[in-house]
Amino acid sequence: MSWTLGTVNVNGMRAAVRNGFPAWRGRSGCDVLCLQELRMQEDQMTGDHTEPRGWKRVQVDAEKKGYSGASVWSRLPVVDQGTGIGLDWADAEGRVAWMQLDRARVYSVYLPSGSSGEARQAMKERFMAHFFDWSRDLLATGAPIAICGDLNIAHAEADIHNPGANKKNSGFLPHEREWFSELLGLGWTDCFRAANPDAREYSWWSNRGQARALDRGWRIDYILASPALAATLESSSIVGRTPALSDHCPVLATFGA
Amino acid sequence: MSWTLGTVNVNGMRAAVRNGFPAWRGRSGCDVLCLQELRMQEDQMTGDHTEPRGWKRVQVDAEKKGYSGASVWSRLPVVDQGTGIGLDWADAEGRVAWMQLDRARVYSVYLPSGSSGEARQAMKERFMAHFFDWSRDLLATGAPIAICGDLNIAHAEADIHNPGANKKNSGFLPHEREWFSELLGLGWTDCFRAANPDAREYSWWSNRGQARALDRGWRIDYILASPALAATLESSSIVGRTPALSDHCPVLATFGA
DNA sequence: CTTGCAAAG
DNA sequence: CTTTTCAAG
Numbered sequence: 001m002s003w004t005l006g007t008v009n010v011n012g013m014r015a016a017v018r019n020g021f022p023a024w025r026g027r028s029g030c031d032v033l034c035l036q037e038l039r040m041q042e043d044q045m046t047g048d049h050t051e052p053r054g055w056k057r058v059q060v061d062a063e064k065k066g067y068s069g070a071s072v073w074s075r076l077p078v079v080d081q082g083t084g085i086g087l088d089w090a091d092a093e094g095r096v097a098w099m100q101l102d103r104a105r106v107y108s109v110y111l112p113s114g115s116s117g118e119a120r121q122a123m124k125e126r127f128m129a130h131f132f133d134w135s136r137d138l139l140a141t142g143a144p145i146a147i148c149g150d151l152n153i154a155h156a157e158a159d160i161h162n163p164g165a166n167k168k169n170s171g172f173l174p175h176e177r178e179w180f181s182e183l184l185g186l187g188w189t190d191c192f193r194a195a196n197p198d199a200r201e202y203s204w205w206s207n208r209g210q211a212r213a214l215d216r217g218w219r220i221d222y223i224l225a226s227p228a229l230a231a232t233l234e235s236s237s238i239v240g241r242t243p244a245l246s247d248h249c250p251v252l253a254t255f256g257a
Numbered sequence: 258m259s260w261t262l263g264t265v266n267v268n269g270m271r272a273a274v275r276n277g278f279p280a281w282r283g284r285s286g287c288d289v290l291c292l293q294e295l296r297m298q299e300d301q302m303t304g305d306h307t308e309p310r311g312w313k314r315v316q317v318d319a320e321k322k323g324y325s326g327a328s329v330w331s332r333l334p335v336v337d338q339g340t341g342i343g344l345d346w347a348d349a350e351g352r353v354a355w356m357q358l359d360r361a362r363v364y365s366v367y368l369p370s371g372s373s374g375e376a377r378q379a380m381k382e383r384f385m386a387h388f389f390d391w392s393r394d395l396l397a398t399g400a401p402i403a404i405c406g407d408l409n410i411a412h413a414e415a416d417i418h419n420p421g422a423n424k425k426n427s428g429f430l431p432h433e434r435e436w437f438s439e440l441l442g443l444g445w446t447d448c449f450r451a452a453n454p455d456a457r458e459y460s461w462w463s464n465r466g467q468a469r470a471l472d473r474g475w476r477i478d479y480i481l482a483s484p485a486l487a488a489t490l491e492s493s494s495i496v497g498r499t500p501a502l503s504d505h506c507p508v509l510a511t512f513g514a
Numbered sequence: 515c516t517t518g519c520a521a522a523g
Numbered sequence: 524c525t526t527t528t529c530a531a532g
Contacts, residue, residue, distance in 0.1 A: 011532080012517045037532085039518060066518040067531075113532055120531085152532095207515040207532090247516075247532085268523080269526050294523085296527060323527035324522075370523055377522085409523095464523090464524040504523085504525075 002234055003076060004254045005106065006030035007148035007221055009204070011246035012039040017048045019245050025052075028239070028250065031076050032101065034108035034148035037246075038069035038094075058083065062094035069094040070108045070149070077102045085109075087130045089123070103257070104229050105138075109149035114170035121170050124152065128179055132186075135224075139187045144229035147188070150204075150221050150248065155180040155190065158200055159219035171220060189230035191223040191253040192238060201238040204248045212244065223253040232256040259491055260333060261511045262363065263287035264405035264478055266461070268503035269296040274305045276502050282309075285496070285507065288333050289358065291365035291405035294503075295326035295351075315340065319351035326351040327365045327406070334359045342366075344387045346380070360514070361486050362395075366406035371427035378427050381409065385436055389443075392481075396444045401486035404445070407461075407478050407505065412437040412447065415457055416476035428477060446487035448480040448510040449495060458495040461505045469501065480510040489513040 006028055010016035013035070025033065040049065041061040051057040051073045059071035060083035072081070080100035084091040090112070098107045111131065114121030138145050153176045157163040166172040184190060192199070202217025211217065225233060236253040263285055267273035270292070282290065297306065298318040308314040308330045316328035317340035329338070337357035341348040347369070355364045368388065371378030395402050410433045414420040423429040441447060449456070459474025468474065482490060493510040 015517060037517090116531055207517095209515080211515095272526060294526090321528095373522055464526095466524080468524095 001257045002254050003031040003103065003257075004029050004252055005032045005034070005146055005148065005223060006250050006252045007034040007036070007108065007150075007223055008250040009036045009110070009150040009221060009246060009248035010039075011037050011248065013045070013049045014040055016245045020243050021245050022048055024243075024245055024250075028252070030252065031074065032099070032106055033073040034106065035071045035073070036069075036108060036110035036150045038071060039066050040069065041065065056081075056099070058097045058099055060084065060091075060094040060097045063092050067093070068110060070097045070110050072097050072099045072106055072108045074099055074101060074106070085130065085134055087127065090127050090130070095127075104144040104146055104255070107145070107147045107149070109147055109151070111149070111151045111153070113152050124170070128176070132179065132183060135183065135188065136186050139226055142228060143226065144232075145226040146229055146253075147224040148222070148251075151180075152220050153177065153180050154218040154220050155184075155193075158198075159202075161202065161216040161218070171218060183224075187227055188224040189227070189233065191225050191230070191233055191236040192219070192251060194230070194233060195236035195253070199238075201240060203238055203240075203251055207247050212247075221248055221251045223251055225253070225255075229255060258514045259511050260288040260360065260514075261286050261509055262289045262291070262403055262405065262480060263507050263509045264291040264293070264365065264407075264480060265507040266293045266367070266407040266478060266503060266505035267296075268294050268505065270302070270306045271297060273502045277500050278502050279305055281500075281502055281507075285509070287509065288331070289356070289363055290330040291363065292328045292330070293326075293365060293367035293407045295328060296323050297326065298322065313338075313356070315354045315356055317341065317348075317351040317354045320349050324350070325367060327354045327367050329354050329356045329363055329365045331356055331358060331363075342387065342391055344384065347384050347387070352384070361401040361403055361512075364402070364404045364406070366404055366408070368406070368408045368410070370409050381427070385433070389436065389440060392440065392445065393443050396483055399485060400483065401489075402483040403486055403510075404481040405479070405508075408437075409477050410434065410437050411475040411477050412441075412450075415455075416459075418459065418473040418475070428475060440481075444484055445481040446484070446490065448482050448487070448490055448493040449476070449508060451487070451490060452493040452510070456495075458497060460495055460497075460508055464504050469504075478505055478508045480508055482510070482512075486512060 058081040062068040114124040203221035205212035315338035319325040371381040411417040460478035462469035
């Protein structure tokens with residue numbers, strides 16, 4: 001039996017619900033869903049903001065209201081679950097939640113954005129350094145693992161609409177792209193790219209101007225699979241069709257049993 | 258030649274413009290317009306937020322962005338103009354602007370609301386005390402004067418939809434109503450009430466619930482005329498028809514030459 | 515340009 | 524319930 005894993009940065013679960021998230025989720029075919037940037041805390045949530053009956057959820061909130069937050073929803077059996085990446089300030093920002101399923105461990109990760117200035121870019125890079133070592137330790141287990149989420153970096157020139165104009169913008173800096181290459185070098189598979197070597201599809205568009213209408217986007221949302229999981233990859237897609245749930249769109253991957 | 262004076266609390270000039278303020282102004286028949294709660298500063302304004310060609314404007318901004326502010330617009334000849342009521346903290350909140358026209362002096366006044374708590378109610382009462390003496394001095398000149406604006410007090414039982422339920426709410430407290438009676442006792446004429454002794458019309462409705470649809474309003478916006486001006490009062494009306502420009506509606510008065 | 519928050523009404 | 528501001532993305 002194959003199963004489908006999805007990830008989407010909802011940029012505010014309340015806004016995403018207004019934009020049709022519940023209906024999208026129902027027809028998405030996902031068995032497991034990783035969400036980032038919930039921008040609401042668990043105690044503010046009502047039915048529409050949470051998992052349907054029969055599903056399980058693990059969620060991590062930022063201490064700051066209206067900011068960050070991540071969760072994993074699953075309709076597959078859950079063996080264990082938790083939150084955090086072992087970096088205090090990042091964990092207080094609610095950036096990592098995970099579930100151990102019967103067939104894989106699934107992480108929902110929201111890597112800090114550096115676009116709001118030097119100070120946040122420095123935090124992003126501290127997170128990247130920690131994440132790199134942490135992900136290497138995960139690979140060392142040999143287990144089937146997926147890291148899903150908004151990594152706020154477009155890896156290659158094919159992952160951004162205008163590589164030339166963005167070489168000095170956070171998210172496409174040369175050293176960020178090099179970090180991504182080294183991450184894949186550890187053994188992670190970028191599922192969408194592995195399944196679609198020549199695709200030019202994006203998962204995020206700026207809200208400024210007509211970026212989305214003109215498809216001036218970036219591919220910054222990923223499903224990374226460890227070797228044991230990547231061996232079962234069947235397909236992966238980016239769901240860029242309207243209606244838009246947020247400034248990001250969902251990324252899916254289907255794995256064999 | 259008669260002339261028409263209007264007053265309206267716009268609760269954000271930007272929102273009022275979205276709600277059709279420019280078109281309303283054009284068909285209102287006003288020669289002079291007093292505005293309160295502009296909630297934007299002069300340097301943020303573009304064409305739609307300001308007077309049409311051939312008009313004059315005097316405006317006072319709050320120091321705090323997005324807060325308070327008042328102005329007078331006139332298409333009649335302006336002899337002099339100014340701002341403030343001589344109360345430092347209130348003047349820093351941008352609550353009084355005036356124009357000396359050829360036929361009258363016109364004040365646009367935004368009296369503080371006390372609805373957000375005890376501290377603001379105390380400020381309201383300090384403003385009321387100062388305003389009382391200030392308005393008495395104005396009357397002593399014997400000149401034709403109008404004080405227009407949001408006084409944040411409903412005077413009589415006929416000026417509020419539910420007198421019984423509001424006796425403990427700021428804006429209909431017994432001592433506020435008594436202050437208003439004493440103000441009229443100084444010699445000011447409440448133009449709308451003078452022209453419409455039995456009317457039950459309101460100039461403000463809460464945004465909560467269905468207050469406006471159910472006409473559960475308060476009459477808290479006034480045109481007060483000094484004896485010399487009141488002697489020329491021809492008519493006064495409240496423009497409660499949709500489309501709503503804000504949570505308040507305009508109040509008009511027409512005077513003879 | 516958009517989300518959600520906060521203060522104020 | 525609504526306006527505007529603010530931080531953040």
